[in-house]
Amino acid sequence: MKIVVIGAGVVGLASAWYLQRDGHEVTVVDRAASVGMGTSHANGGQLSYRYIAPLADPDILGKIPGWLLQSGGPIRFRPRFDPDQWRWLAAFMQACTSNAKLRSVASLLPLSLYSRSLVHELIAEHGLEFDFVRNGKLVLYRDPASYASARRLLDSTPELASEQSALDPDACLALEPSLERLRGKIHGGIHTRSEDAGDCHKLCLALAAKMASGPNPVRLELGQAITQLERHNGRITAVHTVVQRLDTDACVVAAGSASTRLLGDIGVRVPVYPLKGYSISMPLTPEANAPTLNVTDYERKIVYARLGTRLRVAGMADIVGNDERIVARRIKVLIDEARATFGAWLDHADITPWTGLRPATPSGRPIVDNVGADNLWLNIGHGALGFTLATGCARVLADRLAGRQPAIPHADFLLSAA
Numbered sequence: 454m455k456i457v458v459i460g461a462g463v464v465g466l467a468s469a470w471y472l473q474r475d476g477h478e479v480t481v482v483d484r485a486a487s488v489g490m491g492t493s494h495a496n497g498g499q500l501s502y503r504y505i506a507p508l509a510d511p512d513i514l515g516k517i518p519g520w521l522l523q524s525g526g527p528i529r530f531r532p533r534f535d536p537d538q539w540r541w542l543a544a545f546m547q548a549c550t551s552n553a554k555l556r557s558v559a560s561l562l563p564l565s566l567y568s569r570s571l572v573h574e575l576i577a578e579h580g581l582e583f584d585f586v587r588n589g590k591l592v593l594y595r596d597p598a599s600y601a602s603a604r605r606l607l608d609s610t611p612e613l614a615s616e617q618s619a620l621d622p623d624a625c626l627a628l629e630p631s632l633e634r635l636r637g638k639i640h641g642g643i644h645t646r647s648e649d650a651g652d653c654h655k656l657c658l659a660l661a662a663k664m665a666s667g668p669n670p671v672r673l674e675l676g677q678a679i680t681q682l683e684r685h686n687g688r689i690t691a692v693h694t695v696v697q698r699l700d701t702d703a704c705v706v707a708a709g710s711a712s713t714r715l716l717g718d719i720g721v722r723v724p725v726y727p728l729k730g731y732s733i734s735m736p737l738t739p740e741a742n743a744p745t746l747n748v749t750d751y752e753r754k755i756v757y758a759r760l761g762t763r764l765r766v767a768g769m770a771d772i773v774g775n776d777e778r779i780v781a782r783r784i785k786v787l788i789d790e791a792r793a794t795f796g797a798w799l800d801h802a803d804i805t806p807w808t809g810l811r812p813a814t815p816s817g818r819p820i821v822d823n824v825g826a827d828n829l830w831l832n833i834g835h836g837a838l839g840f841t842l843a844t845g846c847a848r849v850l851a852d853r854l855a856g857r858q859p860a861i862p863h864a865d866f867l868l869s870a871a
């Protein structure tokens with residue numbers, strides 16, 4: 454079958470990978486001149502298989518007003534005359550219940566563990582290189598109530614308990630000595646032994662390079678924005694870019710947060726809204742104090758990962774629409790937090806700032822579904838976990854498209870469940 458995949462981020466490329474392996478003739482189209490230039494470019498780098506609790510959490514509701522009042526808070530909100538923004542916020546508030554959170558955790562965990570096995574397979578069988586490391590993750594809690602809530606989740610989810618341990622502050626610092634500056638500031642941590650990290654952009658480049666060579670290569674059409682999905686008699690018959698018309702037997706939309714508009718143009722409404730985040734990356738000099746584990750500062754909503762010879766610091770969730778400008782004062786928050794945590798070597802570091810739009814659903818669950826036309830497939834809405842979940846979602850999509858039963862339950866990833 455001829456299949457056009459829209460979007461050369463990690464989700465689109467992973468989708469193309471499994472579709473190609475099923476023998477399809479795949480073309481990936483992206484408006485950017487290279488692959489992995491959207492949200493997949495400089496994200497937090499965490500393959501966070503067991504730490505998959507969604508942002509929608511009963512604890513978060515009480516904190517949001519305080520965060521919104523702080524200029525350096527982890528969440529910022531700019532109200533807009535945009536019904537999508539208000540609809541998304543209303544649905545997000547509804548998802549901030551214990552039951553909704555437990556449902557998302559219950560459906561995301563099998564997906565993330567499945568994704569982990571597929572990532573490990575990509576590395577072992579295909580030698581993909583992307584600064585991948587199996588280093589484990591430490592989530593730090595400054596607030597006793599948040600720590601208590603994390604421990605409750607651990608206790609109530611036996612699948613988590615086998616890989617995770619709750620640690621007191623001394624045990625956290627003994628495990629990750631680079632955090633010494635936080636002595637007296639943290640209340641405890643959850644250590645997960647089985648977490649990984651890697652460079653998502655490098656994974657995109659590696660996937661694209663492998664797929665574009667060999668028999669039945671995937672065609673990459675880059676630097677071409679999609680302008681229209683052509684639909685006749687309930688089928689997508691062609692995809693129009695700014696320069697050409699591509700006939701197709703099936704179409705996969707994996708365009709991140711831009712999918713909402715693209716699909717809206719053909720009357721398919723999806724609850725995917727951009728949550729803007731930021732990262733900074735800097736090369737590690739020999740004297741740099743940096744973590745070996747992936748570290749998450751839970752209250753600050755900041756993650757730290759060592760990616761090859763660089764430190765990546767990422768965080769923030771700004772509800773400001775499709776605004777891709779890098780705001781200097783948000784970057785300064787990341788620099789100040791990183792400096793307070795790892796020391797003054799950051800003053801002399803060569804820092805690369807970046808911003809990206811997380812394609813977020815209110816529940817935190819992605820959408821992998823066939824809607825809007827017989828041959829139109831969505832692989833969207835991966836929010837804060839797209840790097841982690843890309844392989845699992847792509848495999849579910851390829852299985853469903855081929856009429857095979859996916860290896861994991863997928864009903865919670867239907868558009869009707871979003």
Ligand SMILES: Cc1cc2nc3c(=O)[nH]c(=O)nc-3n(C[C@H](O)[C@H](O)[C@H](O)COP(=O)(O)OP(=O)(O)OC[C@H]3O[C@@H](n4cnc5c(N)ncnc54)[C@H](O)[C@@H]3O)c2cc1C
Nearest residue numbers: 460462464484491492493497499679709730838839840841
């Ligand atoms: C600050 C930050 C930190 C994060 N940290 C992590 C993390 O540690 N771990 C994790 O798992 N996830 C993390 N994420 C989330 C992860 O980066 C995203 O979920 C993931 O990159 C989404 O991938 P995607 O392929 O759906 O979107 P994208 O990477 O944005 O790809 C979509 C592509 O579609 C293209 N496109 C859009 N519209 C059109 C059009 N009309 N025509 C042609 N092409 C189009 C874009 O150019 C883009 O390349 C983070 C995100 C942010 C912002």
